[in-house]
Amino acid sequence: VQLVQSGAEVKKPGESLKISCKASGYSFTSYWIAWVRQMPGKGLEWMGIVYPGDSDTRYSPSFQGQVTISADRSGYTAYLQWSSLKASDTAIYYCARSSTARYGSTLGRLDPWGQGTLVTVSS
Amino acid sequence: QSVLTQPPSASGTPGQRVTISCSGSSSNIGNNDVYWYQQLPGTAPKLLIYRNNQRSSGVPDRFSGSKSGTSASLAISGLRSEDEADYFCAAWHDSLSGHVVFGGGTKLNVL
Numbered sequence: 001v002q003l004v005q006s007g008a009e010v011k012k013p014g015e016s017l018k019i020s021c022k023a024s025g026y027s028f029t030s031y032w033i034a035w036v037r038q039m040p041g042k043g044l045e046w047m048g049i050v051y052p053g054d055s056d057t058r059y060s061p062s063f064q065g066q067v068t069i070s071a072d073r074s075g076y077t078a079y080l081q082w083s084s085l086k087a088s089d090t091a092i093y094y095c096a097r098s099s100t101a102r103y104g105s106t107l108g109r110l111d112p113w114g115q116g117t118l119v120t121v122s123s
Numbered sequence: 124q125s126v127l128t129q130p131p132s133a134s135g136t137p138g139q140r141v142t143i144s145c146s147g148s149s150s151n152i153g154n155n156d157v158y159w160y161q162q163l164p165g166t167a168p169k170l171l172i173y174r175n176n177q178r179s180s181g182v183p184d185r186f187s188g189s190k191s192g193t194s195a196s197l198a199i200s201g202l203r204s205e206d207e208a209d210y211f212c213a214a215w216h217d218s219l220s221g222h223v224v225f226g227g228g229t230k231l232n233v234l
Contacts, residue, residue, distance in 0.1 A: 103221060109173050
């Protein structure tokens with residue numbers, strides 16, 4: 001089971017961005033994929049999840065409306081995108097496989113994780 | 124401010140036992156499972172403990188988890204230098220939207 005994320009990005013404020021997370025070694029459509037943010041020198045923040053089987057998505061209230069999470073089940077790839085980046089979006093973004101359950105407790109299980117994608121937003 | 128509360132730092136000497144606490148509420152830890160993650164410097168987090176007290180594959184039995192009420196703990200016995208890392212607790216948070224919440228993280232220093 002492996003998740004491989006796209007490479008580091010340097011963007012200007014106001015630009016759009018889509019980063020990816022390619023899965024292999026398991027049934028991609030059966031497990032949620034989560035995205036987690038880690039700002040410089042800070043802790044982990046759960047952003048939201050996508051269920052590749054039917055593209056169902058759930059967002060943390062903190063990130064609802066700020067990002068879009070999606071998946072391409074034929075390409076075994078999940079995505080995280082921004083329409084207009086801000087300097088405060090500078091962070092490492094991780095994807096991680098979550099559970100098969102549609103709701104609740106087991107969605108806290110994140111294993112394995114991708115290697116992370118560093119996004120730097122600066123003018 | 125994180126929904127789950129952890130001490131910012133902990134320390135111990137090689138061979139010692141240390142515990143890291145994680146405090147929440149009935150909306151998260153009180154009614155849901157707790158997960159623990161280890162993040163070594165410069166690397167992605169790794170699942171250490173799932174479902175409160177189950178060790179993930181390959182995790183040494185020096186690591187153990189427990190939960191009581193709205194709090195949880197991670198214990199590390201026989202401390203080793205390679206245990207120096209950040210440790211995060213996580214749990215599902217019951218609400219209208221439902222989402223996962225993390226603790227702020229504890230930096231473990233092995234002196």
